[in-house]
Structures are given as structure tokens and as C-alpha cells.
Amino acid sequence: MAAASPIPALRPWTGRPIIADRRLRWTLGIAFALYLAAAIGTIEADWVRIWEGLDRGWAFVAAFSNPDFVTRWRDISEGLLESLTMTVVSTAIGIAISIPIALGAARNLAPLPVYYLCRGIITISRSFQEIIVAILFVAMFGFGPFAGVLTLSFATIGFLAKLLAEDIEDIDRSQAEAVRATGGSWMQWLNYGIQPQVMPRLIGLSLYRLDINFRESAVVGIVGAGGIGATLNTAFDRYEFDTAAAILIIIIAIVMIAEYASGIIRARVQ
């Protein structure tokens, strides 16, 4: 064998980077690193306070192995009942309002002015955090679960109407056309041509929203809009971590059950 020409050193294959342009990649990388340094630099942490708090942190972790359901059971059960009823009422009201708005926000059903109006309502509902809406509603309608119900219904509209409208825009046109061709009225067209096509998605989204509304109902109480959040807030304020742990365990358990149940129902309707 003749003296083989030396094999050029192979660079190991590294794959394709996610940003193809090299200059852009480096600029973005450096900018991000600078931002990160600046951001971390402005964090003010009171290490003494944190060190003192570690005991409480540990007490909280320990409380999970020994949650106290009993001492404040009256408060917990009242808060929980309020949260659950708020969830049901607000989801039902939210769905009832979302459906007409979704019909209006579907480009294949609605004329342009209606479309813009409904899309506008959806955008407004989506751009405000639940808590901020809750604060405003509490200021307007007073403390209590009524403000919470309004908040969650308002938030449901943005979520459900947007996703439902997108589903309506994706329907199979030929089915709707067939109903129209047999001389169906507008209501019959909706009822037989469109509703059966979007029903599984509507049920799935409603169940998902029910789940979200329960989780949110645990929070709006912090600003006075009813539900278990107020009980939880009090428990943290009094450093009663065993009660707080009990409430959190109940919330997690209900969310898990709801997720499991909605999984079964969704598998059946789809």
C-alpha cells in the first residue's frame, strides 16, 4: 500500500442549529447573555431573611406528610363548596355566552362587521389576567362569589369562543352544503350541518375549561372574589402550613380526578 494521503481531520457532526443564520445566532446569543447578566444583577435578595425562612419552608414540606384537615374543616369545606359551585355556574354561563360569540367569530359563518366585533370581544377577554378582572369586578360588585363567577365566565368566553370559532372554521363544508341544498332553514343548517361536526370538540373544550375554572376559582379568592383562595390565604398568613397543605392536597386531588374523568368522557365522545 502506498503512503496514503493523510485523512483530513474530521469535524464531528453537530447537527443543524435552530437558527440557520450564523450572524443572527451570535447576535441573539450575545444579546440574551447581556440581558441575563443585567436581569440577574437587579435581583435583590435578602439572604438573612431567606435563611430565617428556611425553617418555615421545611415546616411546610413537613406539613405535607401531616396535613391538618380537621382544625379548620368548617372554613375548608365552605371555601371548597363555594369554589365548586362557582366553577359549575361560571362554566355554564361562559359556555352559553361563548357559543353565539364563536359563531360570530367564525369567518365562514359571519359577515365581516360581526366577525370583527366578536373577535374584538375575544381579544379583550384574553388580554386581561383573571386576577385583574377579579379585582375590578370586586370593586364593582362587592366582595363574594358573585364577582368570582363573573370573572370566570368572562375568562371562559375568550378561551372557549376562540377555540370553538377555529373549529367551526375547519368544518367539512360539504355536509353543511348538503343540508342547505335540501332546503333547510338557517337554524336547521346550524343544527344539522354544523353542530354535529363541532360537538365533540365543544364537549372536550368545555370539560377542559371546567378544570381550568376550578383551578382559577382557588385563586380569585385571594383578591376577595370568593372560593377556597381566601381560606388558603388566611392559612398562609397565620403560618398554618398544615391547614394550607391540606387545602393544596384537596385541590390537587380534585384536579387529578377531573382530569381523569374528562379523559374518559373525551375518549367516549371523540
Add this chain to the structure above:
Amino acid sequence: MPLTGTAEGPVWRRRTSGRQWAIWSAWLAGTALFVACWQVISASTTWFFVTDSPRVIADIGSRMVPPAWGYLGKLWEPMWDTINIATLGTLLAIVMAVPVAFLAARNTTPSALVVRPIALLIIVSSRSINSLIWALLLVSIMGPGVLAGIIAIALRSIGFIAKLLYEAIEEIDRSQVEAVTAAGAGRGQVMAYGIVPQIMPAFAGIAVFRWDINIRESTVLGLVGAGGIGLQLQSSLNILAWPQVTVILLLIVATVLVSEWVSATVRHKII
């Protein structure tokens, strides 16, 4: 096909009688539940405040305009904090969520019997508890401040990122992994060359999506003392300075719209 016999012959119906009855009874049960729940809500509502609300709304509305634009100057620093809480919280969450996702995915978990359920429990616990509740807890443990907010956002985001990521890992193309394995790669190399490139676009999309959500969530963390613009919102509300509240709300909406635009652009470029 469900038909009804009439004098003029069979007529088409949408559902069989049994199914129709089932649907009607479901509606009945649902309505009864709604009414029962409504009564609970109604009992704990002070209706005087509700009937009085048109006056209050008009009052607040008239106080909110004109917005106190001069207040805007004091808001840049809290806004910077808010954006940092969201960004650093998302980064911290990514660091913790990636291992959890690999432990939770059926095809990468070291043990489907022991490790996977634990990872799934971490995911569901993190997802069920809102960042505001995490913030309440952390503020009571480590005192108010931006750091509590960052950790609260991170703890809430772990579940979200890990859930979407492990679903992406479970949906990867097996043949690429097999090809890398067949070339004699070790476990780490299979991960780096067989799995990671496949989930990278999904991962980047999920991270940016969560960052966008976190911007919204971090605007309210200040209400419980965890830093950011929520602190200013809380103090303005406490002194009923409605013109300042208007400015804060407008700034929040503007930030949310910008972050949504950024996240939509990035996801559009990736996918």
C-alpha cells in the same frame, strides 16, 4: 337509522327514542345542578352591592379617566422586574422540567413502574397550583421580593413544560433512534443525536409559549408581594388612585400584546 312510523309512512329522526331520552335527562340533571349551585352563590352574595353596581361602575369609570400619564415614569422599573420574573422563571423551569419530561416519557423513562409515576405526580402537582398560590407560599417562607416571584413562576411552569415536552418525546420517530443505536451509539449519544434533534422545535415552541403566559402571570404576582408591577397595582388600588390604575392596566395590556406578538413570531419561524 332512527325512523318513526306515521300515518303517511316512516319519517327520519336524528336520534332513537332511547338516545333522545338520555339527552333530555342529561339536560335536566345539568340544569338542576346549575340551579342548585346558583342558589349557593346567591345565598352568599350581598345583592345590594350588585343592584348598586351601575352607579359604582359609572363612578369608577369617571375616576379612571383621564389616565395619570405622569405616573408612567415610575412604572418602568417594576415592569423590568416583571419581565425578569417571567424570563428567569421560565429559564429556571426549563432546567428542572427537561429531566422530569425525560423521566415521564414512556420511551425514555428508566423505570415505568417507579420513576414515571413520581414524575407524573410532580407534573400534576405543579400544574394544579396556580403561580399566585406558589407566590403566597414563597412570600411567607422567604419574604417579599422578586426572587419569590421567579421561583413561583418556575414551580408553576415545570408541570406545563414537562407535560408538553414528554408528549413530544413520546411522539418521536422510532426509526431515527434505532438508526443511531445501530451505529453503536451509547445511551447519551442516542439521546443527543436520536432524540434531542427531533424534539428541539417542539421544545423551543413550548418554552416561548410558556414565557408568553408567564409574562401575563407575573404582572399580578406583586399583589401578594412577589415583586413586579403588581405591587404598584396593589398600592394604587389601596389608595383608590384610579387614574394610576388605568395607566398600569394599559401598560400591562401593551406588554401582553407585545409578548404575544414575540411568541407568535418565534413559533411561526420555528414550525
